[in-house]
Amino acid sequence: MAFMKNKGSRRSPFAAVLVMAAGLALTGGGYAAATAAVEQVKPASAVASAAQVEEGRKLFLANCASCHGKAAEGSAAGPSLIGVGAASVDFQVGTGRMPGQASGPQLEAKKVQFTQEQIDSLAAYVASLAPGPAVPTEEMLAADGDATRGGELFRINCAMCHNAVGAGGALTEGKFAPALKGVESKHIYEAMVTGPQNMPVFNDANLTPEDKKDIITYLKYVEENPSAGGYELANLGPVVEGLFAWVFVLGLIIAITIWLGAKSN
């Protein structure tokens, strides 16, 4: 090698080796650090092994392909799932809405038909088709945000359909906004991100992850704190109150009237 022979050079024969070692250490270390940082940012569920994707593909072909197409491209019976993301799969399958049992104005939540492991595989497969919203991490779901702020955001963005305390409500032509009591935080978050069925999408530019956390905090607060004012009659508002007044109060008034008018024997 040239540097061995060139004794007259000012450089030490080990200079090149040192430079190369330093370069390698810098790039390699940098790469390792960068990968670690990326790994940290990625939600845990987004890291899917090829085996899991393959498992998901098999489940998909067996259970979903008849409506959504063999490559999730969609058909007349079901929409395309390309780009809906893992969050959508986790919500739809995790609440039992998918696979749907019967067509109607709205697919309802029912008994979940897959294990969480299978749902994760399905989600990994659908997420591998095209990028989409990922399943939220534990940290995004912890109900430790600002319930007051969450309440205001809920009233502005959600209450018109879901009722001010999340009791649910009616929509048009047989559709309805389901009650949010007892719904897992994960599913509430996923619904906001993906906009299932007739619910609009609330992306992170509209409601930031922090906003979503506050909303979940508010819903959990409402769920855990009983109504202080007495029996809330399912919180459904004037319909339930009116029904109660007509059936029970009016019935009581009629009964009293009959008693007053009846002769004693």
Added chain:
Amino acid sequence: MSNKSITSADSQEPEHDYAAGLAVIPADRLQDPGLEPHRVRMTDKSVKHEKAAARQVAALFFTSIVGSAFAVYAYFAFPITEELGTVRLNTLLLGLGITLGLLGIGIGAVHWAKTLMPDAEVSEERHIARGSEEVRARAVEIIKLADSESGFSRRKLIRRSLYGALALFPLPAIMIFGDLGPNPGDTLRHTMWKKGTRLAKDPSGLPIKASDVTIGSVFHVIPEGLSELEHHKLEEKAKAAVLLVRLDPADIKESDERKSWSYDGIVAYSKICTHVGCPVALYEQHTHHLLCPCHQSTFDVTDACKVVFGPASRPLPQLPITVDAEGYLIAQSDFTEPVGPSFWER
């Protein structure tokens, strides 16, 4: 009171004056069935029952005493504290006590009247409304006397000036209606939106980029600057609130004059229902229907928000929008028609 004295028809007047209104009296008309035969109560027949009823009434009154006393006890024994659940317990027990207190008196009093007080059927005769001839003649006499004594017919000057005074005296009252104003002027026709106002998120007031609005998204929008208003903030919000939706541009039916009002499938409509002004914000992503929660007026977002169901009579006004150099959504102008429910001048 005996039955006889009440039911006997010893009045001087005929019981019915059919000649007054009924032209034909059918021969087989229903006969007045009269009163049912009097039924003697158990409490009238046996002293045992009478005493039992008396005890029941007293027991009901005593229940009332217990209820009232319990309400007083509950007020002190279950006070409302910092903990919210105590409100429920306090109001529940206090209410139960007061209810017992009132119901005991009420039911006891009625039970007393029904079982122990005199039990006689009473019927009141209906009399014709017309007075007797003597009464009518006397009334005319009084009016004539009053006229001659006051000189109302004789003193023309006084009478006519009185007519004038009576005609004019309500005028000041009508004039005062003017002070109910000021007239709203054109405030119902204009909102905070003007050319270049950025669309901002409710309630944060942060401006919205067109790229933030993905298909199927709904944004609840206020004009930028509304959050900083010091006066009439709610009034301005009540007029200017807007709902922003992004649709697939292929789904939208747009008239030629409104072609430029949307931006890449993003449309903005007034959130104020044209029926009675509730916020219309129940957006269905698949049907693109906007539903008003108050009276179920339904608007089709793909078709200029025309009314497809319900009592609203006009489509929701559309806010013409575009983007500025930085990509933020801005209004092209104010609404081109008044928002909200109908009023007389529109």
